[in-house]
Each structure stands twice: as C-alpha cells, then as structure tokens.
Amino acid sequence: SILCFPRLKCSPSAWHNKYPVAHGSRQSPIDIVPHQASRDPNLSQIVLNYDRCTSINISNNGHSVVVEFDDTDDRSVIQGGPLDNPYRLKQFHFHWGEKGCEGSEHTVSGNSYASELHLVHWNAVKYKTFDEAATAPDGLAVLGIFLDTGDDHRWLHTITDALYMVKFKGSITDFKDFNPKCLLPSSLHYWTYLGSLTTPPLHESVIWIVLKDPITVSEKQLGKFRMLLFTGEEEDQRLRMENNFRPPQPLKGRKVRSSN
Numbered sequence: 001s002i003l004c005f006p007r008l009k010c011s012p013s014a015w016h017n018k019y020p021v022a023h024g025s026r027q028s029p030i031d032i033v034p035h036q037a038s039r040d041p042n043l044s045q046i047v048l049n050y051d052r053c054t055s056i057n058i059s060n061n062g063h064s065v066v067v068e069f070d071d072t073d074d075r076s077v078i079q080g081g082p083l084d085n086p087y088r089l090k091q092f093h094f095h096w097g098e099k100g101c102e103g104s105e106h107t108v109s110g111n112s113y114a115s116e117l118h119l120v121h122w123n124a125v126k127y128k129t130f131d132e133a134a135t136a137p138d139g140l141a142v143l144g145i146f147l148d149t150g151d152d153h154r155w156l157h158t159i160t161d162a163l164y165m166v167k168f169k170g171s172i173t174d175f176k177d178f179n180p181k182c183l184l185p186s187s188l189h190y191w192t193y194l195g196s197l198t199t200p201p202l203h204e205s206v207i208w209i210v211l212k213d214p215i216t217v218s219e220k221q222l223g224k225f226r227m228l229l230f231t232g233e234e235e236d237q238r239l240r241m242e243n244n245f246r247p248p249q250p251l252k253g254r255k256v257r258s259s260n
C-alpha cells in the first residue's frame with residue numbers, strides 16, 4: 001500500500017499488512033490512566049544492577065539510535081517488581097517527536113512527553129538467546145522512562161555528543177563505559193502491564209515497566225536527536241529521524257498495575 005511505498009517510511013497504520021499481530025490483544029504502547037491502575041501490594045520495587053554493565057557501541061538502525069551492551073553474562077540486570085527472575089540488559093534506544101509536545105510512545109491520561117527511553121532486557125534464565133526470548137510471552141522486560149523538556153540533562157551530553165557519528169542509517173561507532181544509571185529519575189515508582197514491541201515485528205513478548213517520574217532534558221539536547229536521519233548515506237533523499245513513535249494501542253481488557 002502507499003503507506004508502505006519503499007521510499008516513504010512504512011507508517012504504523014500499515015504495519016498490520018505484514019505483521020497481523022499489530023491488531024493483537026496485547027499491543028504497545030498504551031495510554032496509562034493512573035487512577036484506573038490497580039495498586040498491587042505484592043509488587044515489590046524494581047532493582048537495577050547496572051554497576052558492571054558494559055556498553056559496546058552506538059548505532060543508527062534506521063528506526064532509532066541504539067546503545068548496545070555485552071549481554072553474554074548477568075553483569076547488568078533488572079529484577080524484582082513483576083519479574084520472576086533477572087532479565088539481562090541488551091540495548092537502550094529512544095523515541096521522539098518533531099516538537100516538544102509529542103514524541104513519547106506511552107501517554108499518561110492522554111498526555112505525551114517529548115521523548116521516551118527504552119531499556120530492553122531479556123529473560124536469559126528461561127531462554128537461550130535474545131531472539132528466542134523476543135518471541136516468548138515472558139521473554140522481554142522493557143523499562144520505559146519519559147523525557148520532559150526543561151533544563152539540560154547533566155549526563156545526556158555523552159550520548160548527544162556521539163550522535164553526529166551515527167547520522168546515517170546503518171552507521172555504528174564504539175561507545176564504551178556508558179552506564180545508563182545516570183539516565184534514571186529519582187523515583188523508581190512504576191506502572192506495569194503485559195504488552196509488545198512497539199516496532200515491527202511487534203512480538204507480544206514484553207513485560208512493560210514504565211517509570212512514573214520523567215527525567216528532564218533540554219530542547220537543545222532533544223534537537224540533536226532530530227539531526228539523525230532515517231536514510232542511509234548513499235540515499236539521495238534525506239529523511240530526518242523524528243516522530244519515530246507508535247501511537248497508543250487498544251487496552252483490550254488488560255490491567256495496568258501500579259507500584260506503591
């Protein structure tokens with residue numbers, strides 16, 4: 001369909017043609033309505049053990065900018081909360097808009113944030129590889145963090161300073177010694193629900209943990225993400241990477257739980 005014309009980006013509303021699960025029963029993102037979320041006293045706090053994490057590289061995959069980690073052992077994991085065992089950190093990436101009032105994937109009572117950071121983890125206790133976990137109902141745990149605009153974020157410059165190196169789709173460069181702990185808000189209070197990847201292949205394999213409190217970054221810092229391109233160096237068309245967020249999907253009876 002025209003919505004998937006090779007030169008144009010394939011829009012979310014057309015994804016169902018190639019990925020019928022796009023109309024599935026546990027798709028992400030969703031609109032989170034705080035007072036409709038059920039406080040669950042059995043939900044413990046989430047624990048992030050990122051102290052020995054090993055970042056490897058930063059790349060532009062044509063959808064977002066991605067920082068990948070060494071996930072060959074349990075050196076950096078998320079556990080607790082809704083998770084039955086530790087999940088290994090594999091990568092983090094961002095979603096953002098073309099202006100500050102939209103860009104996040106999850107919304108809160110219909111309101112968008114300027115951007116959303118996703119830290120992707122996989123269940124290496126139950127599954128042998130990330131790809132196997134990515135197709136299992138409890139295979140992935142993605143920690144979502146909202147980005148609000150305001151003052152400069154004191155550590156985000158380590159990422160935004162590297163973005164010029166990965167301007168084009170398919171570019172990649174070393175990115176060592178980055179600990180994502182510096183991108184966390186002060187509170188780890190969260191909402192959690194069962195969902196999916198928000199980009200194709202849209203696998204319904206994600207336990208979502210969305211932090212209630214946003215971090216603050218400046219418009220200037222966010223603007224640097226918008227100088228990335230969806231297109232490769234060899235392509236004649238230059239499409240700026242922005243609005244790489246999927247809109248909220250039907251809840252279809254799912255329950256959103258809230259930590260205390």
Ligand SMILES: COc1ccc(CNS(=O)(=O)c2ccc(S(N)(=O)=O)s2)cc1
Pocket residue numbers: 118120131132134142196197198199200201
């Ligand atoms: C088996 O083949 C596969 C398996 C898995 C993927 C995507 N995996 S991924 O971690 O890059 C993510 C994509 C979107 C993410 S979001 N916005 O929901 O956090 S995470 C691709 C091919």
Ligand SMILES: [Zn+2]
Pocket residue numbers: 093094095118198
């Ligand atoms: Zn994402």
